[in-house]
Amino acid sequence: MTERHAETEVIGVAVVEDQAETREGISFLINHTAGFECRHVYPTAEVALENIGIDPPRVALLDIGLPGLDGIEAVRILQERHPRIAPVMLTVYKDNDRIFQAICAGACGYLLKQTPPARLMEAIRQVADGGAVMSPEVAIRVVELFRKAPVRDAGWVALSPRERELLKLLTEGHQNKTAAAELGISVHTVSFHLRSIYEKLHVHSRSEAVARALRDGLVK
Structure with a gap:
């Protein structure tokens, strides 16, 4: 063994x-x-x-x-x-x-x-x-x-510009450490923004947030 x-x-x-x-x-x-x-x-x-x-x-x-x-x-x-x-x-x-x-x-x-x-x-x-x-x-x-899915109006989602930036990085496959480096912030701050994103999108995980972002056209 x-x-x-x-x-x-x-x-x-x-x-x-x-x-x-x-x-x-x-x-x-x-x-x-x-x-x-x-x-x-x-x-x-x-x-x-x-x-x-x-x-x-x-x-x-x-x-x-x-x-x-x-x-x-x-x-x-x-x-x-x-x-x-x-x-x-x-x-x-x-x-x-x-x-x-x-x-x-x-x-x-x-x-x-x-x-x-x-x-x-x-x-x-x-x-x-x-x-x-x-x-x-x-x-x-x-x-x-997701390419074939209709893009929905996402203007009602109250994500901040930084939260949108982070969400876009998540859809590109970034993890907390690489996203933090890309945005010039700490991993702790990334975790804080993630919690806010989950709450605003009514999701419970990173994969749900990514699915929601792609399905509803929250990132470009």
């Missing part, structure tokens, strides 16, 4: 997947990659939501086609109850409707199950660091989805 990093550096991950073989395979990969730990494995969203707050992970990987409550609705509830846990969809579905619903629900990433192991672990680390990730096929669909 690969030697772990110090406990403070370990990224805790939860896996919500109804297929036992897939669930065990992902947890095995996580536990045998330095710097990661699979803290929870759940066969259903209901069980996950009931127990995930005990030793909460930094990242949660969720299938969409779960029995009972589906993964997208689970993400929505997870964001309300545990906003510090970053949810990522790990699924076979790549249709526009599910992708859009997952992003709007608050998913920080959308990966297909055929994602190579090394890329999956890299994606988990990126999400843990505050980023957002997508499989290439999904990213292409997202670009097309």
